[in-house]
Amino acid sequence: MKFTALFPGHTAPRHRGPIPLLFTALVLGLSVAFAACTQKSETASEPIRFAFQNRIGSALPVIAVEKGFFADAGLDVKPLRFNNGPACAEALYSGSADFGTMGDTTAIISASRSENLTIIASHCTGEHRHRLIVRKDSPYTTLADLSGKRVGIKKGTSTYGGFLAALSAAGIPAGAITVTDLSPSTLPEALAAGSIDAFAASEPTPSMGELKGGRELMTFGGLGNRYPIMLLAQKEFLANRRADTLAFMKALKTAEAFVQAHPAETADIMARATGLPRGVMQSAMARHTYALALDASIMESLSDTAGFLKAQGKVQTVPDFSTACTDRYLN
Structure with missing residues (x-):
């Protein structure tokens, strides 16, 4: 194909010997550069x-x-x-x-x-990484004892799913216990302050709660999860x-x-x-x-x-x- 077809307005050169070689080298160079850019975009160019x-x-x-x-x-x-x-x-x-x-x-x-x-x-x-914590001096010994009480949990978490499963296994209606949606980091302090009667969370929150005067009421193990x-x-x-x-x-x-x-x-x-x-x-x-x-x-x-x-x-x-x-x- 003549250059006039590729670039209108240009006249084909008289000396045709080295031009194809230069053109080929240019095409190969561009191909390598394009491949390098493509490869770069598929690697860790972004964190x-x-x-x-x-x-x-x-x-x-x-x-x-x-x-x-x-x-x-x-x-x-x-x-x-x-x-x-x-x-x-x-x-x-x-x-x-x-x-x-x-x-x-x-x-x-x-x-x-x-x-x-x-x-x-x-x-x-x-299986036992989710635990229900109450205050050491509380009278609660079973999940049913928390009926009508306030339990702090972060809703939408795996702990919340385990809590619902534990209620179902015990035959306790989900609405029988008031769930207060709280961030896990605030649960031990909320329990110690008395703003909630218990909390459920995964580690390290239960262990932190025990360090602040809490005790384990139960885990959410044994439910097939x-x-x-x-x-x-x-x-x-x-x-x-x-x-x-x-x-x-x-x-x-x-x-x-x-x-x-x-x-x-x-x-x-x-x-x-x-x-x-x-x-x-x-x-x-x-x-x-x-x-x-x-x-x-x-x-x-x-x-x-x-x-x-x-x-x-x-x-x-x-x-x-x-x-x-x-x-x-x-x-």
């Missing part, structure tokens, strides 16, 4: 925004950040620390985060409300930055191995992160199992909880877990 809870159940994210495992994997991760799952879910839903962790109830609610999120793993489970803490991601991120996602999961896997191999150092790091004494931290960590997984038992637990939440009117639809979940980044 990975990770919303996680600064709580005992989130030992893997905390350790991965504190020990520099994300940086070792070549990633620039911006940690966003929250004290409850709904805050992490809001960060994901609003597009302020690429990855986020939350309890099973929050994950189910999020997946039922948005098709832009994918559940990719659980990083912790603990493993209470997995789920890791969710933006679908667009997963599609555009697969290599970064795999490196991200590799860093969490390194954190998992560290937690299992160095429990004492892990307890020290988590004690500094949460403000709990080391001994209390070790006792609280014993209520948790830290592992990256999305196996049949976790899927069954999610499915059962989703069905229960729908029956309770907390979600309108049960998520299609065949499309809302994937374990491809674990293998």
Whole structure:
């Protein structure tokens, strides 16, 4: 094709020898540059925004950040620390985060409300990690004793789902106990001040409550729920930055191995992160199992909880877990 066809108004040159070679070199150079730009856009050119809870159940994210495992994997991760799952879910839903962790109830609610999120793993489970705390001098000995009383809980959390399940198992109507929606960080003080009669939360809040004059009334174990803490991601991120996602999961896997191999150092790091004494931290960590997984038992637990939440009117639809979940980044 003549240059006059490509660039109207220009006359074809007389010397045709070196021009094709120069043109070919130019095209190849532009192709390489374009490929480099394309490759750059698919890598960690932008920081990975990770919303996680600064709580005992989130030992893997905390350790991965504190020990520099994300940086070792070549990633620039911006940690966003929250004290409850709904805050992490809001960060994901609003597009302020690429990855986020939350309890099973929050994950189910999020997946039922948005098709832009994918559940990719659980990083912790603990059947007894949610506890109901009352004051030491209170007369309450059973859940039924709290009928007509005020219980502080952060609504929409995994703890709230466990509380509803405990009420159902005991045959207590949900409206029999007044639920006061409070941030977990305020619950121990609210109980000590007498503004609530009890509170329910996941660690470290129950242990903090015990340090401030509380005692355990019960856990929400024995109800067929493993209470997995789920890791969710933006679908667009997963599609555009697969290599970064795999490196991200590799860093969490390194954190998992560290937690299992160095429990004492892990307890020290988590004690500094949460403000709990080391001994209390070790006792609280014993209520948790830290592992990256999305196996049949976790899927069954999610499915059962989703069905229960729908029956309770907390979600309108049960998520299609065949499309809302994937374990491809674990293998």
